[in-house]
Amino acid sequence: MIPEFQRDGNLPKGLYKATFTEVKETSGSSSARRKLLIVNLENIIELAKSTGKLERVIVWGSFVSNTEFPRDIDLLLIMSDDFEIDANPPNVKRLFDYAQSRIVFNADIFWTKSSIDEEAIDLWLETYQITRDYKLRGIVEVMIHDKE
Amino acid sequence: MIRNDEQLMKAKEAVRNLELILEKARKVHSPSEYRAMSEPILIELQQRENDIIRYLSLTETEVAAL
Numbered sequence: 001m002i003p004e005f006q007r008d009g010n011l012p013k014g015l016y017k018a019t020f021t022e023v024k025e026t027s028g029s030s031s032a033r034r035k036l037l038i039v040n041l042e043n044i045i046e047l048a049k050s051t052g053k054l055e056r057v058i059v060w061g062s063f064v065s066n067t068e069f070p071r072d073i074d075l076l077l078i079m080s081d082d083f084e085i086d087a088n089p090p091n092v093k094r095l096f097d098y099a100q101s102r103i104v105f106n107a108d109i110f111w112t113k114s115s116i117d118e119e120a121i122d123l124w125l126e127t128y129q130i131t132r133d134y135k136l137r138g139i140v141e142v143m144i145h146d147k148e
Numbered sequence: 149m150i151r152n153d154e155q156l157m158k159a160k161e162a163v164r165n166l167e168l169i170l171e172k173a174r175k176v177h178s179p180s181e182y183r184a185m186s187e188p189i190l191i192e193l194q195q196r197e198n199d200i201i202r203y204l205s206l207t208e209t210e211v212a213a214l
Contacts, residue, residue: 085181098187110188113176120172127165132195134155 002026002140005066011138013129015058019143020045023059027140031068040105041073041142047092049144053083055114060128060139073107076124081115150203151214159200166193 002018005011018026020042028038041059048054054077061074077095085096094100101109112121131137150156166189173189174182203211 081176085184096181096184098184108188111185112173113181115176116169116172120169123165124169127162127169130158130162132199133149134151134158 002064003138006137008135009066010131010135011064011140013136014138015125015129015141016138017141017143023064023140023142027064027070033069034063037063037070037073037106040107041075044073044075044077044095044101044105044107044109045142045144047095048077048079050092051079051083051088053080054078054144055080057142057144058125058128058139059142060137061108064140065137072102073105074128075107075109076128077109077111078121079111079113081113083113149214150199152211156200156203159196159203163193163196163200166196 002016002022003012003014023041024038028034028041041063045054045057048057056076056078058076058078059073061072062070063073085093094104095109096111098109101107110124112124114121125139129137129139150159170186170189170193173185177185206214
């Protein structure tokens with residue numbers, strides 16, 4: 001469940017699990033910009049799921065703050081160990097190309113295989129709970145199997 | 149932008165974490181996958197390092213005025 005935003009506009013520090021529907025309600029409907037970005041996020045998740053190798057999706061940054069005009073979506077896709085980019089069609093491959101995904105989806109898509117190990121993923125999630133102005137903030141894990 | 153020594157420590161911690169993630173990632177991704185997946189992390193790393201350099205280039209007086 002996603003908590004209330006703090007006074008600085010960010011979520012309180014922590015990793016919050018939420019369904020796509022919850023994310024859409026809290027972050028994808030209050031402005032035209034957000035409506036556009038939530039469609040992009042949905043497309044990203046659907047394409048990543050089409051690989052059959054998607055394990056986790058974690059979103060952070062301005063999209064999961066209360067700003068009306070988030071710049072983009074920052075997210076991490078954790079893929080299973082047997083995921084291979086080249087086994088996928090071009091429209092899926094571009095998810096894993098940083099420059100292309102910025103252009104096509106207005107998203108900074110980070111990705112890794114789960115074999116990087118849990119400790120590294122925990123470090124990753126800890127690091128992105130620190131904003132660029134060095135405040136603490138919360139991040140959201142989208143429950144990919146609960147999407148309605 | 150780093151404004152004080154506490155934020156400097158957070159920036160250093162973030163840099164170290166990102167370096168560790170890259171070291172581990174290189175071991176489990178193929179060369180072409182590593183090049184792709186490391187790109188946004190390297191950009192983040194560079195930005196955090198630039199923040200540190202910028203902060204450390206200031207004098208005590210300049211830091212106090214931030």
